[in-house]
Each structure stands twice: as C-alpha cells, then as structure tokens.
Amino acid sequence: MKIVVIGLGSMGRRRVRLIKKYNDSYKIIGVDLSEERRTLSENEFGIETNESLESVIKNNEINCAMICTSPLSHSKLISLCLKNDMHVFTELNLVTDGYDENIQLAKEKNKILFLSSTFLHRAEIKKINSLVKEQDKMLNYTYHIGQYLPDWHPWENYKDFFVGDKRTNGCREIFAIELPWLIEVFGDIKDFIVRKSKISSLNIDYDDNYMVIFEHESGHKGMVSIDVVSRKSVRNLEIYGENLYLSWDGSAKGLKMMDIKNKREDHILLYEKVDQLNQYSSFVVENAYYDEIESFFDVIEKDIVLIYNFEKDKKILKLIDRIEA
Secondary structure: OOEEEEEOHHHHHHHHHHHHOOOOOOOEEEEOHHHHHHHHHHHHHEEEEEEHHHHHHHHOOOOOEOOOOOOHHHHHHEEEEHHOOEEEOOOOOOOOOOOOHHHHHHHHOOOOOOOOOHHHHHHHHHHHHHHHOOOOOOOOOEEEEEHHHHOOOOOOOHHHHHHHHHHHHHHHHHHHHHHHHHHHHOEEEEEEEEEEEOOOOOOOOOOOOOEEEEOOOOOEEEEEEEEEOOOOOOOEEEEEEEOOOOOOOOOOOOEEEOOOOEEEEOOOOOOOOOOOOOOOOOOOOOOHHHHHHHHHHHHHHOOOOOOOOOHHHHHHHHHHHHHHH
C-alpha cells in the first residue's frame, strides 16, 4: 500500500504517525510546500517528502490519499486524487465545494471517498448513543463547547490558518465536529432557535458565540452553546430525563452516569489505554483518530460500510448555513 499524505501540519503529521502505527509496512510520501514541515516530517517519521503532488503522482503508483490541508483547498485535491485512481480520506471540508462532482467521480472510479468525523469514533459517544437509545422517554441535553481562538494553535496566529476565514470559521468547525454525533444520538433536527453575536475583540469578521436550541424529530431537545471566546477550554455535556442522567467533560475519563437507586455518580471507564499527546488538551484522544484510520482501511479492504459520508455531511453543512444565517 502506497499512501500520499497531503499537508504536513499538525493533522497531517498525526495521520502519518497513526498510519505507521496501524501498519508500518505501508509506504508514505508526504507533500507540503513548506520545507520546514517536510524536514520535520522526514526527521520524525523517516518518510519521503515532496513539495509537488503532481510530481508524486507522476513518479509513483499511489493507492490512497489523505488530504490534511486547509478546507478550501480540499475540493480540487479530492478531484485530482480520484482522477488518478486513489481512494481518498479527507479531513473536515466545512464547505460543500465540489461535493456533487466528487461523489459522482468516486462512484465512476469505484473509489472510496472517506470523510473524517472523529467524534463518531469516540468510545464515549458510542456509549452515550447506546444509553440514549435504551430510553423510552424523552431527554433534554445542554452542551457547551468553547475555546479562545488564539489558543487553538498557540504556535501560529489564528489569522494564518483556516479558522480565521469567515467561510471556514472556528464556530463553523465546532458545529461540523459536533452536529454529526448529536444527530446520530438524538435524531434529525426538526426545528431550532439561534442567538448569536460577536462579544470579543478578536480580529475576525464572524460571530464568535452561538446559543442554539434544537428540537429533534425524536422529541429530544437540546441547548448547544459554542464559542471561540472561552478562556478555559470547555466541553461540558449534561443529558437528563426521568430515568437517566449523564455528564461528560470531554476527557477520556470524564463520562459519568447517575446511579439513581444509590444517588451517586459513577465514572464510566471505556479505555484500556488512552493515547494522548502532550501538546493537546485532555479533550483530544488519539484513540479515535486511530479508529478512523483503521475504519478507512477496513472500508477499502473489507468492504465495511461507511458510518459517515459526503451525502450526510452535505446535509450537516446546509444546516450550519441556516444556523449562521
């Protein structure tokens, strides 16, 4: 298996590390315009790198591409890779540019078009989903996700990567991460109410905080608060009803359920070993990113059904458009 990883920033290097963990015999070629990033990746992982994707395609028979560049560049890269007979794994796109064309092209080429949705692979989300699905009564939830935008990538200015762009802004990315699993757990959105504004002095031209009340077709309801202004990195979830109370702080050890009979909260521990990197917060669990890599190759090699795809994501992005409007 020969794989090209396009973009050697933090996500690209994460994918390289996890591919090597999954199967160290796979040959990986990294592509990035930055000589610094290429050198870092060569030294860290011992991989070949190149500044030109076209050169890599010309001189190699590539089986798969992992697209880890900024979202607005994805559409053309996906198309180029599919046209050159590669299966494609892409990080969040955040816009629907080229969706219909690339979906059709993947079908014509009989290639896998795999879209990252990391939280659907989190063990905590899978457990929450099973516990919610067991309930025969309606539930409510409150969910706050926030982090101060300059803290997202402390090593670079927020204006220098995609969250500073209005089309791919930080709040939009949070919605794109969270809505797929919220809809998977609680059902399709029937209606919603939005309150949004800009309350920070950040140099951005988009609203920096949202409060949204969702009504699901299942009858469940939720209030989701997202922002890029919270000086503490926050992911606080409460799910409650007559027969269930769950809370989660976003960390690998932070899922708790109320023992109603004994009136105490018990931790639900789901990992034998938690894989985390020092430079990220406790919310960032590498296990889920690894599971995505494993799922991608399972879909290719074992004909496993995709749990998330471009068709589903198109609906999510249209919902985010309505929320932003």
